[in-house]
Amino acid sequence: MGGAYTCARLVSEASAAGMRLDVVGVHDSILCASGRLLCGGEEIRSRDFVINRYKWGHLRDVTGACGCRQYNPAGAFTRYVDKYNQLVDLRSEAFDVPRYVLATSSPPFDAVVEAVGLPFVAKGLASSMGREIRLISSRVDYDALAHEFGADKEWIFEEYIACSRGRDMRLMAVRGEAVACMQRRSSDDFRANVALGAEVTAVAVNSELRTIASDVCRVTGLDVVGIDLLFGNPGPVLCEINVMPGLEGIESATGVNVAGRIISMIREDFLS
Ligand code: ADP
Numbered sequence: 001m002g003g004a005y006t007c008a009r010l011v012s013e014a015s016a017a018g019m020r021l022d023v024v025g026v027h028d029s030i031l032c033a034s035g036r037l038l039c040g041g042e043e044i045r046s047r048d049f050v051i052n053r054y055k056w057g058h059l060r061d062v063t064g065a066c067g068c069r070q071y072n073p074a075g076a077f078t079r080y081v082d083k084y085n086q087l088v089d090l091r092s093e094a095f096d097v098p099r100y101v102l103a104t105s106s107p108p109f110d111a112v113v114e115a116v117g118l119p120f121v122a123k124g125l126a127s128s129m130g131r132e133i134r135l136i137s138s139r140v141d142y143d144a145l146a147h148e149f150g151a152d153k154e155w156i157f158e159e160y161i162a163c164s165r166g167r168d169m170r171l172m173a174v175r176g177e178a179v180a181c182m183q184r185r186s187s188d189d190f191r192a193n194v195a196l197g198a199e200v201t202a203v204a205v206n207s208e209l210r211t212i213a214s215d216v217c218r219v220t221g222l223d224v225v226g227i228d229l230l231f232g233n234p235g236p237v238l239c240e241i242n243v244m245p246g247l248e249g250i251e252s253a254t255g256v257n258v259a260g261r262i263i264s265m266i267r268e269d270f271l272s
Helices: 002-016 058-065 074-080 083-089 109-116 139-149 207-220 248-254 258-271
Strands: 029-031 037-039 047-051 067-071 100-103 120-124 133-136 155-159 167-174 177-185 199-202 224-231 236-242
Touching: 002 248, 002 258, 029 058, 037 058, 047 258, 058 067, 058 074, 067 258, 074 083, 074 207, 083 155, 083 236, 100 109, 109 120, 109 139, 109 155, 120 139, 133 139, 167 207, 167 248, 167 258, 177 207, 177 248, 177 258, 199 248, 207 224, 207 236, 248 258
Parallel strands: 047 067
Antiparallel strands: 029 037, 100 155, 120 133, 120 155, 167 177, 167 224, 177 199, 224 236
16 A cells, blocks of 8 residues: 555645656556557556656566656666665664675574674565564574475575664655754664554654765665664664665655655656
């Protein structure tokens, strides 16, 4: 439903700006052997732009390619869906990057602990809504990863930022500008995902957050990005970035018209 809110808001803001935006659902689409893309029985052809709201797959690629412009750009979108690529590339003078290693859950537990400390966080590379995020406090927790997910799955094993337990920040950046920020807080889980019951409150955008928004957009080439930060000591620590951030939480927590900012950015691209 988060996706439904975001699509509805973008359509509504586009309409207010005199632009027609259609929602093309991958679940309603058929890509024919001839290369024709049908959605709800209608053929989807070339459009001025496409706003991509789906993570992967050929249907996403073909739908995106219908746009003369894509938001976010296809190459950056695909690269930064992956949490490992985020850790490799993202740097800013205003946040720290946690210590991490990439591995399956087969290497010796002690080797991982030596690299990132204990407890540590195990992250599936394509996790969302906290689904493949685990706090590993013991060898038993570590062994459970292979049982739950199989021994071949790749993980990021990452330093646990204990002072951020149950809390993080979501900063929304549009073309390098910090447009809104909220805190998410969970009372009973180390993960601050709204999908897992965390509550949201507004955070004032300061110069540190403005630097982060500008650095992340410059490094990645993303037009619209949700930047998740942990509360580290002394300052923010990178958690992850989201290339297709939902707007419901951030708009309701802050009252900022983020959908309107995205549509204005697109409109200016076509006017310039
Ligand atoms: P997902 O994309 O599945 O939501 P995240 O990487 O955003 O995965 O992690 C989910 C939540 O887990 C974060 O919002 C944060 O609250 C918590 N978390 C993630 N990494 C760490 C870490 N290194 N230290 C402390 N908490 C973390």
